Amino acid sequence: MLKIVDLVKTYGTGDNILRALDGTSLTIQPQEFIAIMGPSGSGKSTFLNILGLLDRPTEGHYYFDGTETSNLTDDDMAMMRLEKIGFVFQNFNLLSRTDALENVMLPLVYQGVNRKEREKKAYQILEKMELVHWAKHKPNELSGGQQQRVAIARALINNPLIILADEPTGNLDSKSSAEIMNIFTKLHQEGKTIIMVTHEHDIAAYAKRAIQFKDGKIISDKKNY
Numbered sequence: 001m002l003k004i005v006d007l008v009k010t011y012g013t014g015d016n017i018l019r020a021l022d023g024t025s026l027t028i029q030p031q032e033f034i035a036i037m038g039p040s041g042s043g044k045s046t047f048l049n050i051l052g053l054l055d056r057p058t059e060g061h062y063y064f065d066g067t068e069t070s071n072l073t074d075d076d077m078a079m080m081r082l083e084k085i086g087f088v089f090q091n092f093n094l095l096s097r098t099d100a101l102e103n104v105m106l107p108l109v110y111q112g113v114n115r116k117e118r119e120k121k122a123y124q125i126l127e128k129m130e131l132v133h134w135a136k137h138k139p140n141e142l143s144g145g146q147q148q149r150v151a152i153a154r155a156l157i158n159n160p161l162i163i164l165a166d167e168p169t170g171n172l173d174s175k176s177s178a179e180i181m182n183i184f185t186k187l188h189q190e191g192k193t194i195i196m197v198t199h200e201h202d203i204a205a206y207a208k209r210a211i212q213f214k215d216g217k218i219i220s221d222k223k224n225y
């Protein structure tokens, strides 16, 4: 479903060139649940951002759901992100002035779905995240774990092909972290494809495949059943 071939991402020029990704290849099948680990600066976020069509590689090929992505325009990429990719970030990335419901509905606004339909869908997913009671609350009235559940609801509203999560439990206590990982486990069991960056081994243990980065390269790739 995702195929990455000899991916290189460089920053800077001349003597100051930095190879954030240095010839990375990987194939990801539908319904995998993958943890990406590795030291700070090893290229994990750079890799995830390219997978999520938020950034482009300097060299190499990336096939997303059968499409070679290097010829896509920025608009094509934005459209594919909206329709096929759900993002979850460490700092939740919610709009602070709007309530949980509006945050969750936002991707549907961009897709031109009417308000009634948006609300219906958003409530269904908030229900699944056990957040209906909090629908009209703004992010600063919610706990970290609740905010991350809103972010997951927003990531799910378009029924994406893949969920990409960059240190989704990085700002959470252990109880909230376990809650979030139980949600990911459930989504995986329902057939979602999940790719998650984490620093923590006990969080990575929820995934079924663990990929280790170092200096922009994959140094290990293990099944975890």
Ligand SMILES: Nc1ncnc2c1ncn2[C@@H]1O[C@H](COP(=O)(O)OP(=O)(O)OP(=O)(O)O)[C@@H](O)[C@H]1O
Residues within 6 Å of the ligand: 011, 012, 018, 019, 020, 038, 039, 040, 041, 042, 043, 044, 045, 046, 047
């Ligand atoms: N926009 C940028 N401009 C220049 N250098 C960058 C940029 N983004 C990332 N880098 C560099 O690329 C390398 C890889 O960064 P990346 O954010 O992918 O690491 P990471 O593995 O996610 O680290 P962390 O665990 O700290 O989040 C780092 O050396 C970083 O400084």
Ligand SMILES: [Mg+2]
Residues within 6 Å of the ligand: 044, 045, 046, 166
């Ligand atoms: Mg990172």
